[in-house]
Amino acid sequence: MDAAAALTEVGELATELKTIGHKPDTPRPQQSKQETIYLTKLNYENREFIFAKEMAVKITWDGEGWSYLSKDYGIEGFALEQQEAEFAFRQDFDACWEHIACAEDNDLHESALPMKTTLRSLVASTRQINEYKDNAKNQAKPNQKRVY
Numbered sequence: 001m002d003a004a005a006a007l008t009e010v011g012e013l014a015t016e017l018k019t020i021g022h023k024p025d026t027p028r029p030q031q032s033k034q035e036t037i038y039l040t041k042l043n044y045e046n047r048e049f050i051f052a053k054e055m056a057v058k059i060t061w062d063g064e065g066w067s068y069l070s071k072d073y074g075i076e077g078f079a080l081e082q083q084e085a086e087f088a089f090r091q092d093f094d095a096c097w098e099h100i101a102c103a104e105d106n107d108l109h110e111s112a113l114p115m116k117t118t119l120r121s122l123v124a125s126t127r128q129i130n131e132y133k134d135n136a137k138n139q140a141k142p143n144q145k146r147v148y
Contacts, residue, residue, distance in 0.1 A: 033061040043129065044094040052124035073122065074115060097123065
């Protein structure tokens with residue numbers, strides 16, 4: 001196959017992938033990357049958590065996967081794709097809130113009580129979001145690093 005035919009074949013494949021809605025993976029950095037963001041609120045499905053103080057979240061790419069970690073609150077999400085890691089972080093936060101922060105003290109193991117106290121001091125309020133938005137569409141934009 002000559003170069004012109006190869007380019008034509010590649011072009012046809014790209015058009016076909018576009019037609020069926022295939023999206024390439026998020027570009028991955030070649031080397032380790034790390035940044036810290038500060039959240040004032042967090043949305044998960046149809047619930048919004050409004051924080052009394054900022055929550056520091058370290059975002060890391062280690063060459064193999066993404067991690068969103070709040071060391072202060074013991075919440076972490078990790079995955080191969082950045083959006084999936086962010087979603088896992090939100091999901092973990094919601095699960096900790098639901099199963100630890102909202103639980104009765106006598107239903108928790110004593111080791112979970114400090115996390116309950118810490119989470120309850122972080123969250124000033126929660127509210128239901130009337131219109132559920134698909135999480136893939138509800139991701140933070142690059143310029144919205146402080147608010148999810």
